[in-house]
Amino acid sequence: MEKKKIRKNPPKPESDDPDTTIWSWIVQRGTNPSFICISLFALLVRVCVSIHPYSGAGTPPKYGIMRPQRHWMEITTNLPVKEWYRNSSVNDLSYWGLEYPSLTAYQSYFHGLFLRFFYPKSLSLYTSRGYESYIGKLLMK
Structure with missing residues (x-):
């Protein structure tokens, strides 16, 4: 009867897959999932705010709040x-x-x-x- 070799460590993901490397880096680093969610939400709010005009844009003489x-x-x-x-x-x-x-x-x-x-x-x-x-x-x- 042949003995099968048992691996103690699971195989590492291919380093060419960008999804695997980014997420595995975040997980290995021990980043809290709530921190990731809050950061992504803050980024979303920032993007949404930046694409809209500001109050008073293009209105002389003081041209708005910016x-x-x-x-x-x-x-x-x-x-x-x-x-x-x-x-x-x-x-x-x-x-x-x-x-x-x-x-x-x-x-x-x-x-x-x-x-x-x-x-x-x-x-x-x-x-x-x-x-x-x-x-x-x-x-x-």
Whole structure:
């Protein structure tokens, strides 16, 4: 009578199958299934929000609720810090002037650096008021 060799370890999945490798990596890592569901739901919400227009889009003179964020990035990246909260010919405080504490202004500054790196036209001083482009909105969202 012949003895059959018994494998102690099950065969590993083929590494060419992308479904098997992605999911096995997640499982081996011990990722909680609820974390995966919450993350996918958050991604779905983010995608759904980004494809719709924002309140006041294309409506002069202030062009909606996304304009203050873009304008604050414009001000903080183009003016020195001492000019951020002062009314002047280059910083009209009646047009979405900075109205939050300095920490928020610095946050606008760092986000503005990111936006200026990828799409500088959307943050140019004076000429970007009312400027709306798909790429600029996508980068801001």
